[in-house]
Each structure stands twice: as C-alpha cells, then as structure tokens.
Amino acid sequence: MDCLISRFGDHVGEPVTVRGWTHNVRSSGSIAFLQLRDGSGFTQAVVSKEKVDEASWLAATSATIESSVVIMGTVSAHPKKEEVYELQATAVELLQRAEEYPIGKKEHGPDFLLDNRHLWLRAPSQWAIQRIRDTIIHATYDWMRDHDFVKIDAPIFTPNACEGTTELFEVDYFEDRKAYLTQSGQLYLEAAIASVGRCFDFGPVFRAEKSKTRRHLIEFWMMDAEAAFVDHAGNMDIQEQLISFIVGQVLTRRRTELQILERDVKPLENVSPPFYRITHAEAVAKLNELGSDIGEMDDLGADDETLLTRQFDKPLFIEKYPAAVKAFYMKRDTSDPTRVLNSDLLAPEGYGEIIGGSQREDDYDALVARVREHNLPEHAFQWYLDLRRYGSVPHSGFGYGLERIVAWICGLPHVRETIPFPRLLNRLEP
C-alpha cells in the first residue's frame, strides 16, 4: 500500500510502498542507507543486501543524490528517537538515476542558489518555508471566512494607480491603450464593500521599485482586506487578531518545519493581542533617542524600522503618519489635519513593516481635493469618486505582504527565499 512518510506513525510494523527521491545515500559493506523524501516528510530507508534481491541491491547502491525511487519495506520505530521511523526495505526500484547533483556538495552563495532555484526548492529548508507559507495562506482564508469577509477577486490589469505612479508597470493593452499591473486591489475592494460589507482579495501585485533590499520583491502576494463601518481603531483590532491567529496556526501545525529552520519560537509564542500602538510622533522621538536622525515629518526608513522593532517583543502599530508621506486615499485626523488615520504594523525582532492600512477618505469633496493634490488623472478615478456619491460610509482596510510575514515567521534575513520563484530587480529567471 502506498504510504506518505508523514503517515508512518500509523503504520508501524506494516508493509508499505514509498515513492520519492533519495536526498542522500551512503552504503557500507552489505548495508545501504537511503535518505528519502517524498514531499510529505523525510525518512531513512535501510537496505540490507541479504534481505533484498540482486536487482534491488544494485538499485540501492547505484542511487545518487536526487534519484527518483520506489521503495517497498516495513515501517519500524527508531530504536532511540521518539516519533522517528525508518523503512526496512524489502525492494528498491530506481525510476531515474540522477546526474551529479549541482547543489549540496559545498556551501553555495545566494546567486548560485537562486540560479538553481528550480532545484534548490527541494532542500529541507526550502521545503519547510513553502509549507509554512501554505499554512499562513490557509490560516488567512480561515480567519477571514470565520469573520464574515467575502473573497472578492480584484483585477490585475488596471487603468490607474493605487499606490503612487512612480512604481507602476506599464503594459500595452491593445491598439493604443496602456494598462498598469495592479499594485494592490484596495480601490476595487472599496467598491465591493457596498455590496458585501466586508471583503478581501489575495493575489500577486507588482511594484516597479528600483529597490534592492532584503524586504523588496518586484512581484509579491498581497492580501487586502476592507470593511464598511469600521474605523481606524477597529481596523487595527482586526489586524492584530488575524496576525495572532496566523502565528498560532503555524506554531501548532508546523513545528517540524520551524525546527528545520532553527527558528526560536519564543518570540512567536508571545504574539497575541493587544499589540503595541504608538503614534508616528512617539516613534520619531524614540528613534531620535536611539540615535536616528529621522525628522518630525519624515517617513520611517527601513533602518529606522529595524532599530525600533528590536526594542519590542511583539508586533507594533505605528499610527498617524504625516499626510505628506502617505497615500491620497487616507482619511485625515480631525484633531491634527497634517496627519492621517493610518497604521503600519511592524513585526518585532528587527523585521519592520508587514501591513499597511488606514481609514479611507469617505467625503467626496475632500477626496477630489486629494486626487488633485497628488496630481492623479481625475477621469481615471471617477468610478472611485462615485463610491462617495452613492451611500458613502466610514470604512477602513489594510494590505499585508505575504512574503514579509513568511520571512518574519520563518526567521529569514531576506524575502527572496519566501516565494517559490522570486522576481527581483536583477532577476527574472528561472
């Protein structure tokens, strides 16, 4: 019977068939050890020359790193380690004997590994990262559905910008029309809330940012959420519950993967509401104390975020940024109109921004003024302005960057490993 390695615990003593790859092989005398992986997990197959036929022995001893194999055998519990099982082989079949594998013989630099991303994905660390990413995605869908958010799919081709015009990817959209690849589905979700109340999207977004940092990708996955009748403070409540749920799910379901990544789970276990909330003004004061030269009305740079979040043991909201450094759609703070009702959620341990969100400008005249101040093409925003003409309501939303969250939860220094095939300033392949 075919059996996934991850299910070995239920089949101790039983004969099973495993289909997978040999990620390492060694033999000594009349015994061969095949390190096996099948996608669900890792195990060791023990092949004894006396217990298998000649063809199986030949297959076992000629298997190379990353050969594909089918192995039949009996599941046995590891003599010393709990919840570790082995396969006592009774037959070995080599499906394809791999050529000499380019990865793994020595330490490799990031460029070599990224050039070989199509193979590197098989490494245990990369396997662990993708499985944690998958858990984060599922946890997000679960939490959103359980809190009455409806999935709304925003378009990828758009006629206008959402997050500023300097980072737009322009494409030809037949004849002489230009279109832009979406930077965020937010504006479309603002239309959809008047239909379904609360909604979210989840998909790839594109930023033609000429940044080569450990936090920037050209193509990344964003989850935007939007809710009618939710104000700035309520918006932060939603975010801290969602993020706490996601981290909890990873801690419960992905212990093995966190161990493979040698992630210290203590800081993750600390992630529960309420998160810290400080204003931009307070953040600037604190940063100045810590030695940053950030000005009163400046946006936080990546270094500022790193410096600041090293001081906190759980995620931190920074709210009420200067209007001048933030997007046109953010609602002004009535108690200080130079600032907006926004929040950036910063992950601790030096990670920095993982979510950007705000209450939205819901007044028609104020929004028209903002569109003009930002020199945005008014005609392209007519439909968006319409939303303030027909049953406008207070509403808020946010967008999370999946790869930034994966990097933080996995404890990775760079986002490039968090997405299966990263698109970077200098990389489009493989």
Ligand code: 4AD
């Ligand atoms: O802060 P941003 O630009 O916000 C928006 O796009 C809003 N429209 C979202 C909304 O309110 N619905 O982007 C949201 C998040 C950031 O907090 C960050 O985590 C991630 O997207 N992000 C990036 N991740 C990887 N590479 C990049 N170049 C990123 N730019 C933003």
Ligand code: MG
């Ligand atoms: Mg942002």
